[in-house]
Amino acid sequence: MNIILISILTMGGLGLFFAAILAIAFEKLKVEENPMVEKVLNALPGLNCGACGYTGCHDFAEKIVAQGSLDNLRCPPGGSAVVEDLSEILGISADEPIKRRAVVKCGGSTSLARDRAEYAGIQTCVAAELVGGGPKACTYGCLGFGDCAKACPFDALYIGKDGLAHVVFEKCTACGLCVTACPRKIIELIPCSNQIIVNCSSTDRCSLVREVCKVGCIGCKICERTAPGVYVVEDTLARVVFEKGDAAAEPAIVKCPTKCIVKL
Amino acid sequence: MELLIIFISASIVNNFVLSYFLGICPFLGVSNKLEKAVSMGLATTFVMVLAAMVTWLINNLILIPFNLPFLQYVSFIIVIASLVQFVEMFIRKTSPALYRALGIFLPLITTNCAILGLALMSVLREYSFIQSLVFGLAAGLGFTLALCIMAGIREELELAPIPEPFKGAPITLIIAGLLALAFMGFAGLITG
Numbered sequence: 498m499n500i501i502l503i504s505i506l507t508m509g510g511l512g513l514f515f516a517a518i519l520a521i522a523f524e525k526l527k528v529e530e531n532p533m534v535e536k537v538l539n540a541l542p543g544l545n546c547g548a549c550g551y552t553g554c555h556d557f558a559e560k561i562v563a564q565g566s567l568d569n570l571r572c573p574p575g576g577s578a579v580v581e582d583l584s585e586i587l588g589i590s591a592d593e594p595i596k597r598r599a600v601v602k603c604g605g606s607t608s609l610a611r612d613r614a615e616y617a618g619i620q621t622c623v624a625a626e627l628v629g630g631g632p633k634a635c636t637y638g639c640l641g642f643g644d645c646a647k648a649c650p651f652d653a654l655y656i657g658k659d660g661l662a663h664v665v666f667e668k669c670t671a672c673g674l675c676v677t678a679c680p681r682k683i684i685e686l687i688p689c690s691n692q693i694i695v696n697c698s699s700t701d702r703c704s705l706v707r708e709v710c711k712v713g714c715i716g717c718k719i720c721e722r723t724a725p726g727v728y729v730v731e732d733t734l735a736r737v738v739f740e741k742g743d744a745a746a747e748p749a750i751v752k753c754p755t756k757c758i759v760k761l
Numbered sequence: 762m763e764l765l766i767i768f769i770s771a772s773i774v775n776n777f778v779l780s781y782f783l784g785i786c787p788f789l790g791v792s793n794k795l796e797k798a799v800s801m802g803l804a805t806t807f808v809m810v811l812a813a814m815v816t817w818l819i820n821n822l823i824l825i826p827f828n829l830p831f832l833q834y835v836s837f838i839i840v841i842a843s844l845v846q847f848v849e850m851f852i853r854k855t856s857p858a859l860y861r862a863l864g865i866f867l868p869l870i871t872t873n874c875a876i877l878g879l880a881l882m883s884v885l886r887e888y889s890f891i892q893s894l895v896f897g898l899a900a901g902l903g904f905t906l907a908l909c910i911m912a913g914i915r916e917e918l919e920l921a922p923i924p925e926p927f928k929g930a931p932i933t934l935i936i937a938g939l940l941a942l943a944f945m946g947f948a949g950l951i952t953g
Contacts (some may be wrong), residue, residue: 500828500829503827503829504829504832505831507823507824507827507832507836507841508832508835508836511819511823511836511839511840513844515839515840517845518843519846519850522846522847522850522851523850526850526851526852526853526854528853528854528857537936679800707874731841
């Protein structure tokens with residue numbers, strides 16, 4: 498009994514002693530921080546997602562204060578609301594940045610795109626990609642093991658029953674983590690104002706695409722002819738010029754022979 | 762003479778990193794730049810010397826008189842954790858650049874087994890106050906030495922034509938192994 502009491506007293510005493518020393522040291526060695534940094538930090542979302550390219554929100558806040566403006570600095574999760582707050586704190590006016598969201602550019606669901614092998618290995622896209630380019634016959638399409646969904650800190654991505662990754666746009670903050678997580682690089686951040694995309698990433702030529710997928714872009718250039726300047730075909734893959742807007746891109750949807758131009 | 766033997770033994774022959782394999786985490790983590798390695802080594806040395814002193818005092822003035830040697834582990838961990846906190850605040854105040862460079866590895870000194878190992882070993886070997894002080898200093902300098910050698914080699918590696926699969930962590934681990942082998946050459950120089 499006695500020894501328990503002594504032990505408790507000793508440890509408690511030691512703890513108190515060191516706590517006191519640390520408390521004193523904390524006061525004596527306090528680092529005066531720029532109050533601006535704290536203000537800016539409070540305005541930031543505080544997710545520490547690193548999408549801005551700095552290690553955490555604190556680093557980013559220091560950078561903003563040091564620079565005194567928001568040029569070339571971006572906080573994707575915060576969006577325009579945070580930009581407004583920050584501009585107010587810094588006393589500057591800021592151009593509203595284009596709000597973006599992620600889209601997975603592949604429509605080759607299990608029923609539409611062929612598999613060429615059965616894959617039973619480690620269930621991640623990266624691993625599957627390493628084994629001879631994955632089970633999917635198309636070497637550009639979504640593998641559907643959900644590396645992007647795992648990378649997303651906001652649960653904005655999920656793998657649907659069709660075996661493809663889908664984005665919940667309401668949750669997406671365009672942080673870009675899924676873009677880097679995808680081994681096939683088929684996730685793109687597009688402006689929120691645009692609804693129409695070319696839902697394919699394959700740069701294979703026509704016959705190869707047709708062989709593996711029913712909804713792949715074959716590079717026929719019909720969209721380019723229907724809406725000149727709105728679609729650009731490079732490497733037998735079409736892409737939308739988002740600045741031109743949805744209205745101009747609309748007519749090509751029905752014209753596309755493989756139906757790979759879709760409205761989200 | 763005895764102090765000299767303790768010094769050489771702890772810093773070179775029984776180097777904490779390369780022959781006891783203690784403190785591997787910072788050894789691999791902070792050894793990519795020589796400058797950082799030196800500062801990390803010195804910060805660890807500082808903590809080690811302080812820890813050696815304070816743990817000796819606690820052990821001999823509190824734990825042994827009250828017959829509580831079973832509290833060694835717990836109390837030593839408290840000591841080390843508080844010391845690291847203190848050193849962290851100190852470095853933050855005096856050198857923000859160094860604070861930034863050391864980053865997460867500074868608070869990680871807390872869980873650096875080399876320091877707990879040092880405290881427990883000096884208790885086990887029943888060192889006197891001066892002896893454990895020298896032991897702490899030597900262990901810290903040995904740690905710095907290992908870190909610096911590693912950092913020096915890794916800086917050279919940046920330019921070396923390493924085969925693709927060995928780049929990064931694998932070649933670092935191979936070098937760590939080779940260094941440990943090299944340090945085995947000192948074995949037998951001093952026993953104890």
